[in-house]
Amino acid sequence: MTSNSDLALAEFFRASGLDPDLMLVDYVFAWASRHPRRVALVDDAGQVSYEELTADILRLADALRGLGLVSxxxxxxxxxxxREWVVAHLAGMLIGLITNPILLIHRERGIARALSSVESRILITVDSYRGFDYVDAVLRSRANAPSLEHVVVVGGRVSEHEGVTPWKELMAVGQVISPEDLRPLKSTADSAAVVFYTSGTTGSPKGVVHTHAALIGASVPWVDRLGMSDGDAVHMTSPFGHLMGYQFGVSLPLILGGTGVFQAEWDPERFIALVDEWRVVHTSGATPFLFDFLRSLKDPARVSSLKRFLCAGAPIPRALVEDAAHRLPMLDVLGAWGQTECGLISMCLPSDSEDKRRTTDGSALPGVKIRVQGDDGAPLPPGSRGNLQVQSPFLFRQYLGDLAGTVDAFTPDGWFITGDLGTVDSDGFVRISGRAKDLIIRGGENIPVVEIEDELLQHTQIRDVAIVGVPHERLQEIAAACVVLEDPLRALRLEDVQDYLRSRGVAKNYWPEVLVIRESLPRTAVGKVQKFMLRRALEAAVR
Known part of the structure; x- marks a missing residue:
């Protein structure tokens, strides 16, 4: 976005000794030359070698060029x-196309909005998903996405629809040509690579444009800081259309020359089986994935290869980290903090002290700077809670179609305003305490939302919880606890919750004053709680 970010990125590449002109597809070609038969990708359909992946990329790039698509x-x-997601993305990269991922949770309205926002002429999609006829929804959305010319469908039910092209048919048209033939069309490292959409935890998502160089640079620190090796198997179940899913499911294993092990849908039993079969070393996911994994695990020997589980997107309850440490001493559960606009900002390392790994979201990545400011814009001393701001080589280029919003996302002196609240201690370790928009101010006093949620997650009857603010006539706002029970048949009263917090030494002003029992909490595809939906439901109930 800013010249400062571009300069910082150039300095990052100089310091790391990496070629700043290499893009992800170049890494794939290099590994295919060195280890052609090594498994590059594993998905529900089987496995693909680097040699096979390279051929598919070149074949599809030629076919896309034949459709008249231009840089x-x-x-x-x-x-x-x-695999098709990866092939489509890298083939598009070879001829200068920008990837516009659309999450499969969207229906006609969301599909049309995503297509029309970039005037996309091609969509590659799936025939059905979780029993939903996705192609039918795409075809119905065409009236509001007039630019769409080509609908390419992966799956076996294509014949049921007119006006679509089967994936296999398009692939058959293309030839495995030389990458040199496509060099004039190929993207440059400083050009736009992918538009990621913010997760929508506070409202409507925004399109966030990242460059190739920023995405490569943001993935590289992982390799050294986590001690990853050439050929490691890396698992991912978060959608590739989110930055976390892309960066650590698509980019990281291919840069590493490793094996990307993909899950289309989260299933803890299937995850355990994949770790066992492919000797997965690393995975990343939100806290609910870790919770489900530990609950489903019966035989720790099956996951003996798993060394790291990085949790980002939501604070990790201390009790969950302690449970993992007790049951799987070889596994490092590492906290991290990141955002769609700037990738990973901080992370814990296996070498950090046990206390830091259990209580913080890590320290800043190389080249990243973090500062804490008060509401008046004044800098705050270490340990003080305030507004977190970031300077990073890996910042986004812009919000899609929103120049004013892009400018407003930065301070006058060039720091990105994350919208997160937290502290940075004297050692440089970050502790996220919530979103500024999620802040609850009861009678003029701030309620430490994350800390209260963490306490309640240790209650034996509570499986999941989110604290949100609801309007109050005198105090302006009070805390409501939205709770999912371990056993729905066992009653839990507000008085029980308050008594528990009293026993934990929590100040009375911080106690929830409303209790809502729910079957589940609304979450994004990467596991973040959509608190704005909870607030909306509670406010509607109060009226």
């Missing part, structure tokens, strides 16, 4: 985590 246009992809 600077967008290739929209609405697929689950699978």
């Amino acid at each position: 600077g246009e967008y290739i929209s992809i609405a697929l689950p985590n699978c």
Whole structure:
């Protein structure tokens, strides 16, 4: 976005000794030359070697060129985590296309909005997803996405629809040509690579444009800081259409020359089986994934290869980290903090002290700076809670179609305003305490939302919880606890919750004053609680 970010990125590449002109597809070609038969990708359909992946990329790039698509246009992809997603993205990269991922949770309205926002002429999608006829929804959305010319469908039910092209048919048209033939069309490292959409935890998502160089640079620190090796198997179940899913499911294993092990849908039993079969070393996911994994695990020997589980997107309850440490002493559960606009900002390392790993979200990545400011804009001393701001080589280029919003996202002196609240201690370790928009101010006093949620998650009857603010006539706002019970048949009263917090030494002003029992909490595809939906429901109930 800013010249400062561009300069910082150039300095990052100089310091790391990496070629700043290499893009992800170049790494794939290099590994295919060195280890052609090594498994590059594993998905629900089987496995693909680096040699096979390279051939598919070249074949599809030739076919896309034959459709008349030109550099600077967008290739929209609405697929689950699978090989076709990777092939489409990298083939588009070879001819200068920008990837526009569309999450499969969207229906006609969301599909049309995502397509029309970039005037995409092509969409690669799936025939059905979780029993939903996705192609039918795409075809119905065409009236509001007039630019769409080509609908390419992965799956076996294509014949039921007119006006679509089967994936296999398009692939058959293309030839495995030389990468040199496509060099004049290929993207440059400083050009737009992918538009990621913010997760929508506070409202409507925004399109966040990242460059190739920023995405490569943001993935590289992982390799050294986590001690990863050439050929490691890396698992991912978060959607590739989110930055976390892409960066650590698509980019990281291919840069590493490893094996990307994909899950289209989260299933803890299937995850355990994949770790066992492919000797997975690393995975990343939100806290609910870790919770489900530990609950489903019966035989720790099956996951003996798993060394790291990085949790980002939501604070990790201390009790969950302690449970993992007790049951799987070889596994490091590492906290991290990141955002769609700037990738990973901080992370814990296996070498950090046990206390830091259990109580913080890590320290800043190389080249990243973090500062804490008060509401008046004044800098705060270490340990003080305030507004977190960031300078990073890996910042986004812009919000899609929103120049004013892009400018407003930065301070006058060039720091990105994260919208997160937290502290940075004297050692440089970050502790996130919530979103500024999620802040609850009861009678003029701030309620430490994350800390209260963490306490309640240790209650034996509570499986999941989110604290949100609800309007109050005198105090302006009070805390409501939205709770999912371990056993729905066992009653839990507000008085029980308050008594528990009293026993934990929590100040009375911080106690929830409303209790709502729910079957589940609304979450994004990467596991973040959508608190704005909870607030909306509670406010409607109060009226």
